[in-house]
Amino acid sequence: MSDLKQTTLHDSHCAAGARMVEFGGWSMPVHYGSQMDEHHQVRRHAGVFDVSHMTVVDVSGAGATDYLRRLLANDVARLHDTGRALYSCMLEPGGGVIDDLIVYRLGADYRLVVNAATRDKDLAWMQQVAEDAEALVSIVERADLGMLAVQGPMARDLCLPLLPEAHRDVCAALKPFHAAECGDWFVARTGYTGEDGFEVILPAKDCPAFWQALLAAGVAPAGLGARDTLRLEAGMNLYGSDMDEETTPLESGLGWTVAWEPEDRDFIGRAALEAQKKAGVSRRMVGLVLEGRGVLRSHMSVDAGAAGTGETTSGSFSPTLGVSIALARVPAGCGDEVSVDIRGKAVPARVVKPPFVRQGKSFI
Amino acid sequence: MSEVPGELKYCQSHEWVRKEADGSLTVGISDHAQALLGDLVFVETPEVGASFAAGDACAVVESVKAASDVYAPVAGEVLAVNEDLADSPEAVNNEPYGAGWIFRLQPADAAAVDALLDAATYTAHIESEG
Numbered sequence: 001m002s003d004l005k006q007t008t009l010h011d012s013h014c015a016a017g018a019r020m021v022e023f024g025g026w027s028m029p030v031h032y033g034s035q036m037d038e039h040h041q042v043r044r045h046a047g048v049f050d051v052s053h054m055t056v057v058d059v060s061g062a063g064a065t066d067y068l069r070r071l072l073a074n075d076v077a078r079l080h081d082t083g084r085a086l087y088s089c090m091l092e093p094g095g096g097v098i099d100d101l102i103v104y105r106l107g108a109d110y111r112l113v114v115n116a117a118t119r120d121k122d123l124a125w126m127q128q129v130a131e132d133a134e135a136l137v138s139i140v141e142r143a144d145l146g147m148l149a150v151q152g153p154m155a156r157d158l159c160l161p162l163l164p165e166a167h168r169d170v171c172a173a174l175k176p177f178h179a180a181e182c183g184d185w186f187v188a189r190t191g192y193t194g195e196d197g198f199e200v201i202l203p204a205k206d207c208p209a210f211w212q213a214l215l216a217a218g219v220a221p222a223g224l225g226a227r228d229t230l231r232l233e234a235g236m237n238l239y240g241s242d243m244d245e246e247t248t249p250l251e252s253g254l255g256w257t258v259a260w261e262p263e264d265r266d267f268i269g270r271a272a273l274e275a276q277k278k279a280g281v282s283r284r285m286v287g288l289v290l291e292g293r294g295v296l297r298s299h300m301s302v303d304a305g306a307a308g309t310g311e312t313t314s315g316s317f318s319p320t321l322g323v324s325i326a327l328a329r330v331p332a333g334c335g336d337e338v339s340v341d342i343r344g345k346a347v348p349a350r351v352v353k354p355p356f357v358r359q360g361k362s363f364i
Numbered sequence: 365m366s367e368v369p370g371e372l373k374y375c376q377s378h379e380w381v382r383k384e385a386d387g388s389l390t391v392g393i394s395d396h397a398q399a400l401l402g403d404l405v406f407v408e409t410p411e412v413g414a415s416f417a418a419g420d421a422c423a424v425v426e427s428v429k430a431a432s433d434v435y436a437p438v439a440g441e442v443l444a445v446n447e448d449l450a451d452s453p454e455a456v457n458n459e460p461y462g463a464g465w466i467f468r469l470q471p472a473d474a475a476a477v478d479a480l481l482d483a484a485t486y487t488a489h490i491e492s493e494g
């Protein structure tokens with residue numbers, strides 16, 4: 001564990017009883033006693049996740065907009081106002097997904113948040129694309145910043161009084177998928193749990209005091225375990241499980257994040273995606289709800305009858321629904337009923353459209 | 365610190381074994397094992413009447429995170445399984461040595477259980493695993 005990176009909250013996690021595990025080169029809390037309790041706490045009240053392991057990258061300069069319109073499959077020109085956020089995939093020329101990310105517009109500049117496990121690959125790719133395009137951009141990783149996600153129906157109410165006083169009204173008025181610069185803090189109404197809340201990017205040195213204040217306000221510490229079951233219930237893809245460089249957004253349920261218009265925007269991967277679309281996308285992402293007994297995990301074979309076979313990409317027990325659910329990549333002609341091979345047994349599952357749960361309510 | 369009752373026998377793979385008066389063995393997973401697994405959501409019990417060799421995977425405990433095999437501590441035939449776990453797998457978390465038992469085994473060799481770890485040796489084993 002000694003060569004793992006630690007966030008500035010490492011001691012705070014240990015003090016809160018965290019079980020620490022390796023994640024993407026970082027020592028991170030998986031839970032603080034019960035993953036189930038933390039999951040329910042976020043669905044019913046409010047929880048806080050340390051997501052400081054994620055990589056914040058600021059992109060600025062005269063060429064920033066043109067550069068990001070080339071780099072990303074979604075179109076940052078859609079970010080009409082400062083503070084707007086956009087979810088996008090970053091593709092390789094063949095259309096495979098290098099990473100998924102959120103990009104925020106800050107005036108003429110942009111802030112990207114990318115995954116921890118893909119940091120080195122992402123930064124190298126971003127630099128290479130900038131050099132190839134001879135773009136007038138500055139790409140700066142902000143290792144000086146930490147990030148806390150406060151999520152749940154009570155998250156905004158409990159978090160607002162703890163934000164910098166001069167910026168509370170602005171933060172209270174933030175619409176979903178919007179963010180505000182609050183001095184050297186950055187507050188976004190975004191998240192990865194299917195609940196309302198804030199993602200707060202702040203100087204790493206300020207993280208422990210903010211964390212303690214949130215706990216004192218009744219926000220529960222929640223680990224990566226609960227984060228994964230919450231995001232799965234919310235039907236959100238996890239990079240490396242539900243998508244990777246071998247799959248395109250069109251095969252990963254992310255066709256909606258590809259901005260085809262305007263037609264003359266030549267983003268990396270566009271030609272490959274257009275060719276795939278023209279030929280017909282042979283696989284699609286669906287949700288599965290297990291009807292028999294057991295727990296779905298990743299890489300289980302899915303029998304879709306005459307349509308062929310597919311594979312679960314991530315699965316777990318859903319604490320909110322009390323049944324097992326999964327995301328699966330299946331043949332395009334897959335019907336409503338399939339069976340999943342769980343350790344040699346064919347167990348029936350129902351095909352649904354994600355999300356499974358949003359804002360505490362069942363969608364299945 | 366994990367609870368390791370002195371009257372039970374243990375396996376390195378974290379099963380506990382209790383000798384019953386009728387010569388059968390009750391098997392579950394240790395307090396240490398349940399704590400490592402986290403919240404259990406499903407237990408796949410073996411078929412009554414099935415026979416296993418020592419070390420065979422014969423049940424599966426699934427937490428929110430992952431599935432783990434439970435191994436037969438000694439060779440024998442399954443006499444009974446804990447049907448209540450179908451509706452309350454969390455009993456393994458809450459009472460690993462009580463309501464959370466998993467199956468009962470008729471050992472092929474009554475003496476085989478004596479070769480399993482005693483509580484002190486098992487405690488040392490889990491401490492060595494960190």
